[in-house]
Amino acid sequence: xxxxxxxxxxxxxxxxxxxxxxxxxxxxxxxxxxxxxxxxxxxxxxxxxxxxxxxxxxxxxxxxxxxxxxxxxxxxxxxxxxxxxxxxxxxxxxxxxxxxxxxxxxxxxxxxxxxxxxxxxxxxxxxxxxxxxxxxxxxxxxxxxxxxxxxxxxxxxxxxxxxxxxxxxxxxxxxxxxxxxxxxxxxxxxxxx
Numbered sequence: 001x002x003x004x005x006x007x008x009x010x011x012x013x014x015x016x017x018x019x020x021x022x023x024x025x026x027x028x029x030x031x032x033x034x035x036x037x038x039x040x041x042x043x044x045x046x047x048x049x050x051x052x053x054x055x056x057x058x059x060x061x062x063x064x065x066x067x068x069x070x071x072x073x074x075x076x077x078x079x080x081x082x083x084x085x086x087x088x089x090x091x092x093x094x095x096x097x098x099x100x101x102x103x104x105x106x107x108x109x110x111x112x113x114x115x116x117x118x119x120x121x122x123x124x125x126x127x128x129x130x131x132x133x134x135x136x137x138x139x140x141x142x143x144x145x146x147x148x149x150x151x152x153x154x155x156x157x158x159x160x161x162x163x164x165x166x167x168x169x170x171x172x173x174x175x176x177x178x179x180x181x182x183x184x185x186x187x188x189x190x191x192x193x
Contacts, residue, residue, distance in 0.1 A: 001019065001020045002019050003017070003019065004017045005040060015036065015038070017035060020033050020034075020035075036051065038050045038051070075133045077133045079112075079132075080133050080134055083111075083112050083115065084135075099156075100152075103148055103151075106136045106144075109125075110145050110149065112135070113129070116132070121142075122146070125139070125142070126141075
């Protein structure tokens with residue numbers, strides 16, 4: 001690779017090109033690819049870029065250096081949005097917040113990970129948490145996740161929960177479902193006669 005200078009006979013302007021040689025197998029001879037670099041200043045001998053895209057790249061790079069955005073990231077949100085909605089609708093988030101006020105976000109994040117990545121071990125949470133939106137929003141080390149999961153026992157939950165729990169809520173829901181199913185059976189029986 002080298003720089004080749006070519007002077008236009010009509011205008012007298014000298015242009016600089018980046019030259020790269022390659023072998024053409026069909027013609028069995030050497031060929032050259034030339035990429036224009038710009039005009040050669042006759043006074044100083046410096047190469048002045050003539051292409052507009054070169055100027056745009058310089059402007060864009062300067063804007064990026066001066067901008068307030070230091071990093072941009074992409075996160076997956078669809079499945080966690082669904083799990084958030086389900087947890088809110090069933091009251092699981094409220095129960096966790098009541099029973100574990102300091103750790104409920106970490107527990108929810110671990111549950112989301114275990115639901116979405118059921119075959120992966122907990123030490124891979126760091127990679128998963130970096131690309132997925134989850135309630136805690138930070139990394140949970142493997143040791144901390146083990147501590148959290150072992151702290152969730154029936155005794156710990158029953159000591160901390162004195163209000164309306166999921167069990168009480170599910171009993172009400174089961175009664176409603178039973179009533180609805182009995183009504184649908186009666187309606188179906190009317191149509192079958």
